[in-house]
Amino acid sequence: MLAIGVARTRFQRNDKPNAAARHDLGAASAHLTFEATARGLAVHQMIGIVPDRARELYAIPDHSEALTGLAIGYAADPSQAPEPYGSRDEAPRTRKPLEEFVFLGRYASNANPFA
Numbered sequence: 001m002l003a004i005g006v007a008r009t010r011f012q013r014n015d016k017p018n019a020a021a022r023h024d025l026g027a028a029s030a031h032l033t034f035e036a037t038a039r040g041l042a043v044h045q046m047i048g049i050v051p052d053r054a055r056e057l058y059a060i061p062d063h064s065e066a067l068t069g070l071a072i073g074y075a076a077d078p079s080q081a082p083e084p085y086g087s088r089d090e091a092p093r094t095r096k097p098l099e100e101f102v103f104l105g106r107y108a109s110n111a112n113p114f115a
């Protein structure tokens with residue numbers, strides 16, 4: 001299934017801007033991903049969509065904006081995927097150390113919040 005992630009940027013009750021709209025879509029997408037993964041599905045989120053085309057195709061109103069695509073399905077055998085996707089899928093995942101993006105006091109300060 002190919003889904004579009006849409007953020008409602010203005011509140012339904014008073015039409016005022018919702019500063020948390022994009023954050024909320026991200027949180028919702030993350031939770032959808034956890035739930036789908038727990039059910040044996042795979043989710044691939046993509047920012048590489050054309051929002052104006054999505055608005056046109058799906059008649060998305062002005063109070064909302066399309067931000068992401070989500071491909072949801074059962075993962076295939078990576079050895080059957082064309083390169084570079086097969087080896088990318090099989091590569092071990094690495095995580096950035098927290099010290100590189102969690103700061104104490106000032107952004108990008110050297111103070112270690114974990115010390």
Ligand SMILES: Cc1cc2nc3c(=O)[nH]c(=O)nc-3n(C[C@H](O)[C@H](O)[C@H](O)COP(=O)(O)O)c2cc1C
Binds near residue numbers: 043046047
């Ligand atoms: C908000 C968001 C947008 C993304 N946009 C794209 C995208 O446009 N194209 C793409 O190939 N991967 C995109 N990614 C990355 C993939 O969804 C995925 O997280 C990444 O390939 C890592 O895959 P893994 O979960 O198998 O390690 C995006 C991820 C996020 C969270």
